[in-house]
Amino acid sequence: MGNIRVLVTGAASGIGKGIAEKFLSQGAKVILLDKDELKLSETAKELESSTEVVESIICDLRNEKELQSSIDWTWNNLGGLDVLVNNAGLAIRESFVDIPLSTWDQIIDVNLRATFRLSQIVAKRMIEDKVSGSIVNISSKNGISGSSKLAHYNTSKAGINLLTQSMAVELATYNIRVNAVAPGFIDTPLDRELKQKENNLKLTEKTPMNRLGTVQEVANGVYFLASHQASYITGTTLIIDGGHLANASEF
Numbered sequence: 001m002g003n004i005r006v007l008v009t010g011a012a013s014g015i016g017k018g019i020a021e022k023f024l025s026q027g028a029k030v031i032l033l034d035k036d037e038l039k040l041s042e043t044a045k046e047l048e049s050s051t052e053v054v055e056s057i058i059c060d061l062r063n064e065k066e067l068q069s070s071i072d073w074t075w076n077n078l079g080g081l082d083v084l085v086n087n088a089g090l091a092i093r094e095s096f097v098d099i100p101l102s103t104w105d106q107i108i109d110v111n112l113r114a115t116f117r118l119s120q121i122v123a124k125r126m127i128e129d130k131v132s133g134s135i136v137n138i139s140s141k142n143g144i145s146g147s148s149k150l151a152h153y154n155t156s157k158a159g160i161n162l163l164t165q166s167m168a169v170e171l172a173t174y175n176i177r178v179n180a181v182a183p184g185f186i187d188t189p190l191d192r193e194l195k196q197k198e199n200n201l202k203l204t205e206k207t208p209m210n211r212l213g214t215v216q217e218v219a220n221g222v223y224f225l226a227s228h229q230a231s232y233i234t235g236t237t238l239i240i241d242g243g244h245l246a247n248a249s250e251f
């Protein structure tokens with residue numbers, strides 16, 4: 001996949017950073033987008049030691065103006081995009097009856113609304129450019145099966161799965177493929193508190209592979225779906241969870 005242009009959102013940390021590294025290792029030009037200026041510059045510096053092109057954009061995906069200008073910048077500087085990875089996301093643990101409207105809106109806005117809006121703007125431009133593009137959305141096992149204290153997060157990820165299918169159906173005619181990846185428990189800063197606390201309570205007890213996944217294992221799935229190896233795959237959600245959902249009926 002040499003010379004392809006890839007934009008990864010939420011790339012300053014965790015899975016997004018791992019995805020950026022994977023594409024760079026395969027010779028792609030990668031744009032890292034994140035709202036966290038400090039982490040983003042640290043990550044960009046770290047990844048710049050590779051020989052490939054790394055650009056970074058500071059953007060809060062909840063801000064329409066910043067989102068629009070990020071895409072303008074991308075087209076002005078790289079001439080377009082071949083791959084968009086909608087990875088930025090956040091999770092907050094709150095009981096259903098206590099979820100304030102503000103966190104409901106925040107999580108739906110970043111995880112779902114921004115995925116819709118960024119994909120819409122990018123897809124329009126890919127169509128104009130007649131690019132055979134690929135969009136990969138980062139969902140979650142929580143978008144397929146529910147859990148306590150994450151009603152907003154779970155809903156946002158379930159929305160991503162159906163958004164992925166809906167986009168895939170409409171964009172296939174333009175040779176743009178759209179897929180999602182649904183990770184299980186992955187070793188990243190997201191939900192770190194729970195991972196540390198629950199590790200004692202055997203967080204991965206019901207995961208047949210009995211360990212957290214790595215960002216590289218998720219990045220490999222994203223790379224596969226974006227690549228020509230997946231040329232007849234669109235509208236699918238690839239579960240990368242060590243068998244966790246396969247084991248949902250276990251007690």
Ligand SMILES: NC(=O)c1ccc[n+]([C@@H]2O[C@H](COP(=O)([O-])OP(=O)(O)OC[C@H]3O[C@@H](n4cnc5c(N)ncnc54)[C@H](O)[C@@H]3O)[C@@H](O)[C@H]2O)c1
Pocket residue numbers: 009010011012013014015016033034035036039059060061062087088089090091110138139140141182183184185186187188189190
């Ligand atoms: N880590 C897991 O166990 C796990 C499991 C399933 C799904 N996921 C999903 O993977 C994706 C990445 O998660 P992670 O674990 O790497 O999290 P992370 O917290 O390490 O990284 C998320 C990144 O998104 C950025 N971000 C958040 N809000 C943003 C906004 N408004 N605008 C721009 N950037 C923003 C953050 O600054 C951060 O750098 C998320 O969509 C998450 O829901 C993670």
